[in-house]
Amino acid sequence: MRTAQTGAISRRVAVGVFAAIALAACAPAEPPAVPAAPPAPAEQQQQQPAPERAPNPAADQQLLRAADDGDLDQVRAALATGANVESRDDHQRTPLLLAALADHVDVARELVKAGADPDAQDYRRDSAFLVTGVTGSVGMLEALLPANPDFALTNRYGGTALIPAGEHGHVEYVRAAVKTGIDINHVNDPGWTALLETVVLGDGSERYQEVTRLLVDAGADVNIRDRNGLTALQHAERNGYPKIAEILRSAS
Template sequence: MSTNELVTEFLFAAEQGNTDALKACLDKGVDINATNRQKRTAIIIASLNKHYPCVELLIAAGASVDQQDQTCFNPFLISCLTNDLTLLRLVLPANPDLDRLTRFGGVGITPASEKGHLEVVQELLTHTDINVNHTNFVGWTPLLEAIVLNDGGARQQEIVKLLLDHGANPHMTDKYGKSPLALAREKGFNEIADLLIAAGA
């Protein structure tokens, strides 16, 4: 079997969730971080397909959890973007690089805060030292995203409170100089405005 065929078989096994086939390819000396045309490794493919036993096997075998595909996905960022707490808990012990960026320049907690992934945000704030005040390419922190890009409902209020409790700066403005409090008021999110005021905004 050629190297290319072995890689194809390996990546297909990851897509299918076939741990036996993954092991067989590893025994034959496949490059564990080999990629397809989208620059996806076996662990990225397994992560996207929620094949957790495959993810576990690949981590144990030394797969890179930091390598990113064309769209900047890696297992850690996939867990944050897709609200996959199971995946996040598998990946965190492998010490992922928390500073890897999404295609919009956020860190993992940025999209999780924006999309209302409360349990993921909680896990990140409790078990990692991820930068809660990271600014993405459009000049927004996780706190600003949590306010501006969602509905201000109960989950978002909880996320805003968590962010503030874990050191989110209530004074960091967007690129137009608007503060979190001004933006919350603009959107009529009174409960969030109250949380910001309580945090010293």
């Protein structure tokens, strides 16, 4: 009797052990530990913006005066002490515009290197690049080109820099400007192109004849009419400019 009971107990123990082993085999495996991601390299971490430079009104005024006077050393000194290269005077003129108006080419180059905007306009809508068409300064034009001026920017008359250059008969400037990609046939608010202004507002002298030739050779459209329906050729004939008229006829 004892032997039978002992055997039964042994069988029950064995069954229990077998069941425990079977349950352990069916249990889901413990997922492997995932290693922590390494920290991002320093260059990939978000950089804090550089603190803005505190305004320095005294340095700004120094820069404006120096640019107007053409004092390159003072321009550099003002920039070194924190002057804002885009500071404005009472007429909203920037240092670069003041330098362009006075044709201080070396100063303009320095300001361009400092990031000056050649398209910043004053209260009369003049910009550093636009006024080169009035002054006729090829040196200033070339000094501003590295700053990528907007050749389509217009003045208070709706004209590009090339139009006043034609009006004033700036031969060498026109020779340089037509190579920049500026729109030769742009029409301003009064309805004139550079070619029309050359004929209408010029005096027919040799320099205006040369400007006419340069514009025609660069692709100026001689058939554009002004608001009165007149072409540059008709204006030349009316004004008694036979040599300009001859240039225009040959291009018609």
